Amino acid sequence: MTNKTEAQDIVLRLNGITKTFGDLIANDAISFDLRRGEVIALLGENGAGKTTLMNILFGHYTADAGTIEAFGTALPAGATGAALKAGLGMVHQHFALVNNLTVQDNIVLGTAPLWSLGIGRKAARTRIKQLSDDFGLSVDPNAKVGSLSVGERQRVEILKALYRDARILILDEPTAVLTPQESDALFDTLQKAVQLGLSVIFISHKLHEVMAISDRVIVLRHGKIVGQASTSDTSAHDLAELMVGQEIVKPVPSDASPGETLFSMHGVFAHPKGQRTGVRNINLDLRAGQILGLAGVSGNGQGVLADLLSGQTVPDRGDMRLGGQGVSSWSPRAALAADIGRIPEDRHTTGSIAEFSLTENVILERYRDPEISKAGWMRWSAAESLAKDVIDRFDVRCPGPDARIRLLSGGNMQKLILGRALEGGPRIILANQPVRGLDIGAVTYVQNRLIAARDAGAAILLISEDLDEILSLADVIRVMSDGRLSPEFARGSITPIELGKWMAGEGFDHAA
Amino acid sequence: MDIVDILLSASFWAAAVRIASPLIFATMGELICERAGILNLGIEGIMVIGAFAGWMTVYMGFGLWSGVCVAMASGMLFGLLHGTLTVPFGLSQHVVGLGITLLATSSAYYIYRLALPAVSSPPRIVPFKPFEIPVLSQIPIFGQAIFNQTPLTYLAFGVVVITAFVLYRTPLGLALRSAGDNPAAVEAQGLSVTALRMGAVIVGSGLMAVGGAFLTMSAFDSFFFEMVNGRGWICIALVVFGAWRPGKALLGALLFAAFDALQIRLQQTELGALVPYQVFLMIPYVLSILALILMSRRAEVPAALMIPYNRGER
Numbered sequence: 001m002t003n004k005t006e007a008q009d010i011v012l013r014l015n016g017i018t019k020t021f022g023d024l025i026a027n028d029a030i031s032f033d034l035r036r037g038e039v040i041a042l043l044g045e046n047g048a049g050k051t052t053l054m055n056i057l058f059g060h061y062t063a064d065a066g067t068i069e070a071f072g073t074a075l076p077a078g079a080t081g082a083a084l085k086a087g088l089g090m091v092h093q094h095f096a097l098v099n100n101l102t103v104q105d106n107i108v109l110g111t112a113p114l115w116s117l118g119i120g121r122k123a124a125r126t127r128i129k130q131l132s133d134d135f136g137l138s139v140d141p142n143a144k145v146g147s148l149s150v151g152e153r154q155r156v157e158i159l160k161a162l163y164r165d166a167r168i169l170i171l172d173e174p175t176a177v178l179t180p181q182e183s184d185a186l187f188d189t190l191q192k193a194v195q196l197g198l199s200v201i202f203i204s205h206k207l208h209e210v211m212a213i214s215d216r217v218i219v220l221r222h223g224k225i226v227g228q229a230s231t232s233d234t235s236a237h238d239l240a241e242l243m244v245g246q247e248i249v250k251p252v253p254s255d256a257s258p259g260e261t262l263f264s265m266h267g268v269f270a271h272p273k274g275q276r277t278g279v280r281n282i283n284l285d286l287r288a289g290q291i292l293g294l295a296g297v298s299g300n301g302q303g304v305l306a307d308l309l310s311g312q313t314v315p316d317r318g319d320m321r322l323g324g325q326g327v328s329s330w331s332p333r334a335a336l337a338a339d340i341g342r343i344p345e346d347r348h349t350t351g352s353i354a355e356f357s358l359t360e361n362v363i364l365e366r367y368r369d370p371e372i373s374k375a376g377w378m379r380w381s382a383a384e385s386l387a388k389d390v391i392d393r394f395d396v397r398c399p400g401p402d403a404r405i406r407l408l409s410g411g412n413m414q415k416l417i418l419g420r421a422l423e424g425g426p427r428i429i430l431a432n433q434p435v436r437g438l439d440i441g442a443v444t445y446v447q448n449r450l451i452a453a454r455d456a457g458a459a460i461l462l463i464s465e466d467l468d469e470i471l472s473l474a475d476v477i478r479v480m481s482d483g484r485l486s487p488e489f490a491r492g493s494i495t496p497i498e499l500g501k502w503m504a505g506e507g508f509d510h511a512a
Numbered sequence: 513m514d515i516v517d518i519l520l521s522a523s524f525w526a527a528a529v530r531i532a533s534p535l536i537f538a539t540m541g542e543l544i545c546e547r548a549g550i551l552n553l554g555i556e557g558i559m560v561i562g563a564f565a566g567w568m569t570v571y572m573g574f575g576l577w578s579g580v581c582v583a584m585a586s587g588m589l590f591g592l593l594h595g596t597l598t599v600p601f602g603l604s605q606h607v608v609g610l611g612i613t614l615l616a617t618s619s620a621y622y623i624y625r626l627a628l629p630a631v632s633s634p635p636r637i638v639p640f641k642p643f644e645i646p647v648l649s650q651i652p653i654f655g656q657a658i659f660n661q662t663p664l665t666y667l668a669f670g671v672v673v674i675t676a677f678v679l680y681r682t683p684l685g686l687a688l689r690s691a692g693d694n695p696a697a698v699e700a701q702g703l704s705v706t707a708l709r710m711g712a713v714i715v716g717s718g719l720m721a722v723g724g725a726f727l728t729m730s731a732f733d734s735f736f737f738e739m740v741n742g743r744g745w746i747c748i749a750l751v752v753f754g755a756w757r758p759g760k761a762l763l764g765a766l767l768f769a770a771f772d773a774l775q776i777r778l779q780q781t782e783l784g785a786l787v788p789y790q791v792f793l794m795i796p797y798v799l800s801i802l803a804l805i806l807m808s809r810r811a812e813v814p815a816a817l818m819i820p821y822n823r824g825e826r
Contacts, residue, residue: 060699081702096700098693100812101686109690110701112683119683160701 011036011199012088012168017066019052026052028223029066034168039190039200041210041231043243044220045439046410050203051093053220054172058083058090070168089161093172095153099146104128106145107160131162134196135189150297151182158189169193170201175209179297180467180500187213205243206468207236219243244440251447253454256475259288261324262459263309263340263428268318270304271483277301279308280483282318286428286459291450292488293474294463296503301483302463303345306432309461310342311335336365341426343417343434345463347410351417354406358398359387361405362420386423394419395445411442418446422453429453429460435469447473467496481505514781515774524773525657529665530731532769534559536668537723538747539754539761540675541587541716546751547679548712549692549816553609554594555720556744557616558587562721564620567728567735568627570637579729580664580722587721588714590616595713599706602820613744621737639733640664662730664722669762671719676758688712692814695821705821720744746800753804755811767803771796 012034019027026049034040044050055061057068059080068075070086097106108124128141137155145153154174161169169190175183190200190213204210210217211231218228219242227242241247263286271278279301286292296302307313308320311332320327322338335342344350352361363372363383371382387401396415398408405413414434421429431450435443450473454460464470470477477494479486479502486502501507518524538559545552552558566583570576590612597608628635640662649659679685688708690698695705723743728735746768754761775792778784784792 058700079702080699084702090700092700096694096697098690098697099815100693101690105686106697108683109686109697110683110703114682114684114687114703116683118681119686 009036010034011071012201013069014053014057015067015069017053017056017068018064019049019056019061020064025223027056027063030220030223030225031066032218032225032228034199034201036199037194037197038216039194039202039214041214041217042201042203042220043205043207043210043217043239045205045243046437047439048220048243049223050220051172052223054090054170054201054203057088057170084164084166087165087167089158089164089166089169091154091157091161091169091171091174093174093176095157097145097153097156099144101145102141103139103143103145103148103156103159104141106156107141107163109160111164127163128159131159135159135162135192136185137189150177150299151179151185154178154182154186155189162193166198168199168201170203172203173205174202175204175206177297177465179503180496181504183209207239210239211236221245240440249444250472251444251451253291253451253473253475256290256454258290258475259457261285261287262322264321265308265315266319266321268308268315268320270308270313270315270317272304272307272313275304277304277483278316279304279480279485282308282485284478284485286461288427288457288459289454290475291454291460291462291473293470293477294461294480295467295470295477295499296465296480298465300480300503302432302480304483305480306342306345306430306461306463309335309428309430310340310344339424339427340430341421341424341428341458342430343414343421343432345432345436347413347417352405352413355404357402358391358396358405358408358416359384359401361416362387362390362401365420366424390416390419390423393423394449411438411445414438414442414446418449422449425456425458426453427458429458430463431460432463433465434462435464435466467499470499471496479503481508484508514778514783518774518777520653522653522656524777525653525770526660527773527776528766528770529657529661530769531772532765533661533665533668534723534726534731534743535747535750535765535769536762537671537726538720538744539723539750539765540671540758541719541723542747543716543751543754543756543758543761544675544679544688544712544719545716546817547692547756547814548688548709549695549814549819549821550595550598550709550713551605551609551748551818552591552594552612552713552716552720553606553748554590554612554616554717555609555747556740556742557613557620558590558717558720559724559727559740559744561590561616561620562587562724563728563740564624564724564735565721566725567637568623570729571635576640576729580725583721583725583729584718587724588718590721591714591717592710594717595710598820599709599713602822605818605820624735634734634736636733637729639728640730664726664730667722668726672758672762679758689814691821692816695816699821709821720747723747749800749804752811753800753807755807756814764803764807768796768800771799 010033015031017027017030030053042050052061056063059078062078070088075086076082104124107128108119112119125141132138137159139152139155145156174186178186194200202214214231216228216230217234217239219226219239221243265282265284268282269280277300282305294302304313308315311330311334314330363386367373372379384401391398391401394415396419397412435446450460462474475491477489479499481503482505538555542552542555562583565586566579569579569582594608594612597603598605642660642662645659649655679689687698687703691705691708698705724740727739750761750764750768753764775795779789779792
């Protein structure tokens, strides 16, 4: 952003930070300096060690070796309080907020001595107001955090750090949950912070953001620093290769040739108990040989829509059709019988059973098939050969079909679930966040498999929070916001900014 | 109209406040524990040990207030044990709580037998006397009910005010409530979840024991086996009934006590001659269940209640 000179003072110095978990080296002798008014981007894939490093910085973990200096004085290991006192402020990826408390109470939590009488709410309110204005962080101090949007919660987290006079802001994957507009607002805030002399460490794996806001980039891979550069001297492509350690070939789907409609919804309303948002007046067509990409900030009804397709919930109103015929009794089993393959949103909770073997997990959805069980008896040899087949065809790296699934890495677990969904050649595929949390190699693999399934004639509903994924894979794009569905946009006919407007709920009133 | 006569009599309301007093102490104790995220099922046993320790201290020749202090200390000791097992060790709060109840109850009976091997009926002490507050006690009906009670009853009301003040008006209370809702947020602010939760369990258990001591030192003048008789479990329900708020929990305790006072009096009416007395004994419990169903449906349960917090785990 501005020119930096060497003479500028160093506010934070990491020296030889090393941390191991069992055999895994999460951080390997990491050293770098952060200067006043500088934005460093810490770039790396999932599992590269970024979050571990930040947890060490904040005393949540204790490093095996290495030292941290803030403003010239050493930070004691494992002391969160000392890190905060030294002027470090952390915006966690999973917000550390108390939902039942107001914004203001969340901000002042832990700032006054515990044994003082009274909270001093008035003075706190003035101060919060001031900070909100200075940094462009508007949020109602009296609102309960539980009622705020994700973007607003992030503002509360930043205000929390600023309220404690943080001089170094650390943001862990801050844009993962934001719309493009909210991300822009965040970047404005960070600009203001830097102008006021704060320093920022920005953790991300999104290259274009890193290019846009950082002064310097540090790339981590397998716990090591594999490169660093001034942002102006490098390019997104170079950084990507450095991050992955190999050349990247992004999947590029050919143009689709959509066929008949295999599944459709007409005026469907559903609001299952316990869900914050239901879906309203959904009209949807899934066509053979086409990927329908569903964008939107999570929690806007995508989960309900996915559950409708997979039979986990039924419409309150409206009708659903399978290949032109009305669906009468709908359930997960009926959905499976209708050849709907599903990749659930969370591979740990709804996708697999951690303590079950790979074989058992592979047959979870079809243990009643005659080749797997007969007259109430399991045919384990058939089950195992099915599992072996999935493991081979979908490149699952594992000790064998008898291993428990929790021992697999996220990528391999997802490949197994993908294989389970795809091995029978389903006509309809529900892919809900299929690549979340995977490294680039696994992402490419999963995406290529989905494209191949599409080319083989499957109708695919791809739900993702990652706009880049939607824009590159989907043949047609729709946006979900507050339970409503936008019109269809063909690939290439809509920009991320326009999608962002739909994600924020603009446009629905005119289009209704 | 018997029931109208009962409701208009000062002695009925005085009895209600008296019956409520031990419940108020113990309910506040449980509420503090639960607000910090710890369900304390040791409450029943801690009330027994408090009832015994307070009474025993006075029987041995010490003053009444010394008895209250010793009762509180005995409760805090069991609170320390409960807290150690459930907070740093993160054991099941149900199992630990029931274990504490069994241990505290049997310890009280055991020490009683060791100290008094030969007695058939338990010895008496001179309990707290009612202290009439001038002027205020002259208010019709409620004056006598509220302002002519023993000092321990006044203390119970004081504890409610202090609990509410600390929870909602001090940084400590803010941190405590946060520990029960999202302990990770507390840790991220450099505060110790372990210290907060341990502190809450210890102080809360101390209050439960004082609630027990009220029975032997104010309501009655002696220690009997089975005298706590499920009051601890009632208090756990009262915390839910009060939606984890001190003021509402106080109302709940008074309401329950009023039903209890009412059923005793109903037994002596003409109706009491027709209906078996067990039916009257049921009234407070049946009404509590109904009130619980109606009142607690929208309550905001502390989100991290019963969930152990392990530092550094995600």
